[in-house]
Amino acid sequence: MSDVTEEVRAYTVRLELVDRPGELLRALExxxxxGGNLLSIFHERGNVxxxxxxxxxxxxxxxxxxxxxIVDALRDEGINVIQAGAEHYGEELTVVLIGxxxxxxxxxxxxxxxxxxxxxxRDLSMSVPQGKDDKxxxxxxxxxxxxxxxxxxxxxxxxxxxxxxRVVEPLTAGDAP
Amino acid sequence: MGAGxxxxxxxxxxxEYGHTVTAFADSRSAAVAADGIDAAxxxxxxxxxxVVGDADPDDAxxxxxxxxxxxxxxxxxxxxxxFGHVERALERDRHVVLANKGPVAERYGDVRALEQASAGDxxxxxxxxxxxxxxxxxxxxxxxxxxxxxxxxNGTANFILSRMAAEGLGYEHVLxxxxxxxxxxxxxxxxxxxTDAALKCVIVANVLSGGDEEYALDxxxxxxxxxxxxxxxxxxxxxxxxxxxxxEVADGAVRVGPRLVPKHGALAVSGTRNIVQLETSHAGxxxxxxxxxxxxxxxxxxxxxxxxxxx
Numbered sequence: 404m405s406d407v408t409e410e411v412r413a414y415t416v417r418l419e420l421v422d423r424p425g426e427l428l429r430a431l432e433x434x435x436x437x438g439g440n441l442l443s444i445f446h447e448r449g450n451v452x453x454x455x456x457x458x459x460x461x462x463x464x465x466x467x468x469x470x471x472x473i474v475d476a477l478r479d480e481g482i483n484v485i486q487a488g489a490e491h492y493g494e495e496l497t498v499v500l501i502g503x504x505x506x507x508x509x510x511x512x513x514x515x516x517x518x519x520x521x522x523x524x525r526d527l528s529m530s531v532p533q534g535k536d537d538k539x540x541x542x543x544x545x546x547x548x549x550x551x552x553x554x555x556x557x558x559x560x561x562x563x564x565x566x567x568x569r570v571v572e573p574l575t576a577g578d579a580p
Numbered sequence: 581m582g583a584g585x586x587x588x589x590x591x592x593x594x595x596e597y598g599h600t601v602t603a604f605a606d607s608r609s610a611a612v613a614a615d616g617i618d619a620a621x622x623x624x625x626x627x628x629x630x631v632v633g634d635a636d637p638d639d640a641x642x643x644x645x646x647x648x649x650x651x652x653x654x655x656x657x658x659x660x661x662x663f664g665h666v667e668r669a670l671e672r673d674r675h676v677v678l679a680n681k682g683p684v685a686e687r688y689g690d691v692r693a694l695e696q697a698s699a700g701d702x703x704x705x706x707x708x709x710x711x712x713x714x715x716x717x718x719x720x721x722x723x724x725x726x727x728x729x730x731x732x733x734n735g736t737a738n739f740i741l742s743r744m745a746a747e748g749l750g751y752e753h754v755l756x757x758x759x760x761x762x763x764x765x766x767x768x769x770x771x772x773x774x775t776d777a778a779l780k781c782v783i784v785a786n787v788l789s790g791g792d793e794e795y796a797l798d799x800x801x802x803x804x805x806x807x808x809x810x811x812x813x814x815x816x817x818x819x820x821x822x823x824x825x826x827x828e829v830a831d832g833a834v835r836v837g838p839r840l841v842p843k844h845g846a847l848a849v850s851g852t853r854n855i856v857q858l859e860t861s862h863a864g865x866x867x868x869x870x871x872x873x874x875x876x877x878x879x880x881x882x883x884x885x886x887x888x889x890x891x
Contacts, residue, residue, distance in 0.1 A: 497819060497821070497840060498840070499812050499815055499816055499823070499840060501807075501808065501809060501812050528815055528818065528819075529815075530811035530812075530814060530815055532809065532811060537809065538807070538809050538811075539809075539811065540809055540811040540812040540814075540815050541815070542815035542816065542818070542819055544819075569803075569807070569808075571808075571812060571816075571823055571837075571838050571839060571840055572839060572840065573821070573839060573840040573841070574730065574826050574828070574839040574840065574841050574847065
């Protein structure tokens with residue numbers, strides 16, 4: 404089939420690695436060797452699967468054909484590929500977070516939002532006030548999978564509550580002018 | 581009953597609408613006259629001496645009238661003394677028009693039960709959105725034809741947010757300015773913490789549910805604007821949005837809190853202006869915008885209710 408849509412797309416691959424030195428590098432080599440462009444690696448060292456493996460999430464770019472080769476190569480190497488595929492982000496969501504964002508580790512906050520909600524952060528804009536005690540604000544734009552916006556908001560609220568942050572969310576239904 | 585801004589305006593404007601005020605009372609005093617009190621004298625006296633007349637408030641309740649206008653301050657919980665005034669009027673088979681939100685926000689079922697047992701009716705257009713015809717529009721369309729109601733229902737909070745957004749000023753600064761202008765009260769808690777907007781939403785929820793489910797303030801999720809930094813509004817602005825204190829009644833839930841809305845959208849009204857957006861089953865969105873508070877504005881809604889009772 405002469406499918407000419409060989410454009411580069413973003414993919415997320417979830418792997419489970421055995422907890423031993425060099426294992427992560429071994430998993431990344433097949434990606435680079437097969438023409439994949441690594442975007443990010445989330446290596447959750449503290450978290451272990453019931454089988455004692457470490458979950459790793461890899462974001463990469465590749466053409467669909469090369470992506471299939473990458474998944475095959477990973478499996479040939481005996482690496483456990485849990486899930487592979489293009490994320491179908493269909494909706495966008497913008498929220499403003501308010502509070503002691505730096506002290507409560509904004510990068511941890513955002514990473515957890517991404518991981519728990521399956522949303523992807525597209526843009527972040529932050530405003531940190533002069534005074535140390537003042538609250539800072541951040542505007543976060545997320546891409547969520549179709550139909551998942553409500554659950555993403557719920558997850559953001561949960562994490563924000565734990566860190567004593569405020570969430571200003573959009574009024575979705577009332578957006579029509 | 582009640583000689584604040586609303587009660588006084590009702591007394592002032594009643595004659596223009598062809599009504600006779602037979603009694604006017606605040607919490608301590610009353611002016612009572614079966615053939616009509618001297619409105620100007622009573623409001624002047626309230627202004628100068630802090631009393632409306634030499635009679636007792638109880639005389640006003642016991643006096644001769646067709647409609648009791650209950651415009652005492654909104655109270656939470658048992659909604660007294662407003663609720664007691666409603667009760668006394670209905671027990672005498674008189675009509676009641678409320679400007680006081682307490683009885684229909686906190687004790688809706690009790691008010692409706694008293695109304696059932698009475699030949700009198702209860703109306704409360706003025707409790708939601710001042711001069712804007714919100715409840716009467718819901719009534720006209722039919723509560724079951726309205727799927728959601730949302731909007732800006734507190735002018736003080738909206739003034740603060742729109743000033744913060746427009747001038748890049750902090751919350752405390754704008755609040756002080758609003759207090760100087762008389763837009764915010766010395767104790768702005770009711771407005772800025774979302775309580776006032778929540779009471780209005782609870783009343784709307786009670787009307788929409790048609791008695792199937794009763795709502796009170798405790799059933800609402802309420803979040804205010806008092807700790808919003810100016811930077812949050814700046815960030816929203818950069819993205820073509822702004823933040824408004826939005827009240828929402830949808831899917832059987834009542835919620836009030838600061839929300840992101842399009843900067844040039846219908847809900848981003850500025851200053852003390854209010855807006856209510858009704859989501860209808862067959863006619864899309866309907867927006868009602870106008871002055872949501874103020875003596876003459878709210879009195880206009882009260883007197884419109886009085887006229888509806890006469891029909």
